[in-house]
Amino acid sequence: MHKIQLPAEVNEENLxxxxxxxxxGEEHSEIVFDFKKMxxxxxxxLVAMVSSIQRWKSQKKKIRFKNHKQCNAYKYxxxxxxxxxxxxxxxxxxxxxxxxxxxxxxxxxxxxxxxAMDIAQTIAPDMKDLNLPEDETGLLDCxxxxxxxxxxxxxxxSGGTGVVTAQYFPSTGYVxxxxxxxxxxxxxxxxxxxxxxxxxxxxxxKALDNKTELSKLNTLASKFDGQFIVVSNQAFVTLDxxxxxxxxxxxxxxxxxFSFKKFETKGFDKTLYNVNR
Numbered sequence: 001m002h003k004i005q006l007p008a009e010v011n012e013e014n015l016x017x018x019x020x021x022x023x024x025g026e027e028h029s030e031i032v033f034d035f036k037k038m039x040x041x042x043x044x045x046l047v048a049m050v051s052s053i054q055r056w057k058s059q060k061k062k063i064r065f066k067n068h069k070q071c072n073a074y075k076y077x078x079x080x081x082x083x084x085x086x087x088x089x090x091x092x093x094x095x096x097x098x099x100x101x102x103x104x105x106x107x108x109x110x111x112x113x114x115x116a117m118d119i120a121q122t123i124a125p126d127m128k129d130l131n132l133p134e135d136e137t138g139l140l141d142c143x144x145x146x147x148x149x150x151x152x153x154x155x156x157x158s159g160g161t162g163v164v165t166a167q168y169f170p171s172t173g174y175v176x177x178x179x180x181x182x183x184x185x186x187x188x189x190x191x192x193x194x195x196x197x198x199x200x201x202x203x204x205x206k207a208l209d210n211k212t213e214l215s216k217l218n219t220l221a222s223k224f225d226g227q228f229i230v231v232s233n234q235a236f237v238t239l240d241x242x243x244x245x246x247x248x249x250x251x252x253x254x255x256x257x258f259s260f261k262k263f264e265t266k267g268f269d270k271t272l273y274n275v276n277r
Contacts, residue, residue, distance in 0.1 A: 002028035010045035036067040043178035044257035051180035081105040109162035112151035120144035138265035158183025186232040200235035226260030
């Protein structure tokens with residue numbers, strides 16, 4: 001049995017270390033997650049956990065949770081369907097908690113256009129009015145575009161299944177979108193097209209170059225005072241740096257985390273037009 005003691009908080013600054021800890025479960029057949037210290041996790045950490053747990057369960061590994069009902073984050077995790085996505089039912093409590101506020105649950109990546117619009121309207125409910133001028137729907141348009149592009153990337157290239165979520169943080173003004181899949185990873189996706197790279201880092205950096213959809217997201221994150229993180233197998237790449245996980249300590253599949261300042265997205269369509277030029 002292998003125990004993973006979850007830290008109190010996970011943010012962009014310690015996401016690399018958290019994913020390293022999560023990957024320690026790869027070599028074990030029984031994994032116990034201890035939630036005792038858990039308080040606040042950014043969406044990318046949550047979808048990384050769900051994606052890994054779903055994959056491990058498909059491999060017939062035994063997954064157990066400890067102290068999850070006592071942790072400070074328990075009600076939030078129920079509200080976003082974290083436990084349900086991990087195979088633990090909390091139906092009655094989940095529906096009761098979600099009735100109080102609109103919230104983006106962790107959900108499977110499927111029917112991407114509808115999914116992208118649904119999440120965007122949850123993040124920006126006051127922009128549902130179809131009669132609003134384009135320069136007033138930047139938040140809605142940005143969320144929809146980012147999720148649609150990342151969702152299509154999973155459908156077209158990963159060969160696996162994915163999960164997605166998003167959240168607006170009023171205290172900082174940031175919106176965070178995260179999507180993870182348990183597929184073949186970016187390097188292997190290139191290899192299937194007869195383009196081989198010597199490392200996962202090289203493959204990810206190529207995917208972020210030359211006007212690819214991921215490269216456009218990279219540019220948008222920079223323009224909107226945000227961050228774009230791409231993790232694939234042993235590669236961890238941000239706007240500012242690239243890191244390599246130790247052997248067998250990476251993320252199996254691909255994890256993308258896109259964040260931006262809510263109030264920077266006014267005139268999104270014009271910004272996207274310039275990025276596409």
